Amino acid sequence: MIATWHLVATDRVRLSEELCSLDAQQHALDRKVRAAADRQQFSSDPGQKAQAAQDEAAYMAEMDRLMTRIRAVEAQLLLKAKEG
Numbered sequence: 001m002i003a004t005w006h007l008v009a010t011d012r013v014r015l016s017e018e019l020c021s022l023d024a025q026q027h028a029l030d031r032k033v034r035a036a037a038d039r040q041q042f043s044s045d046p047g048q049k050a051q052a053a054q055d056e057a058a059y060m061a062e063m064d065r066l067m068t069r070i071r072a073v074e075a076q077l078l079l080k081a082k083e084g
Helices: 004-042 048-084
Strands: none
Touching: 004 048
């Protein structure tokens, strides 16, 4: 007989660690988005403003992918919690 409780517990730890890593990535990406928005607002150089707008769009696309992964990990953790 295999101790499945151990596998579930190990999986929870792995998912929790991944969630912590994703959270740190989200905070770092949020800082980049804010910096790009600031560059757009406060730069006097039209070229820098345009580049900042492109950067912000790329960061927001990356944020969307990251948030999707965060929600998936959270859902997996909820399912594991229901399993016991």
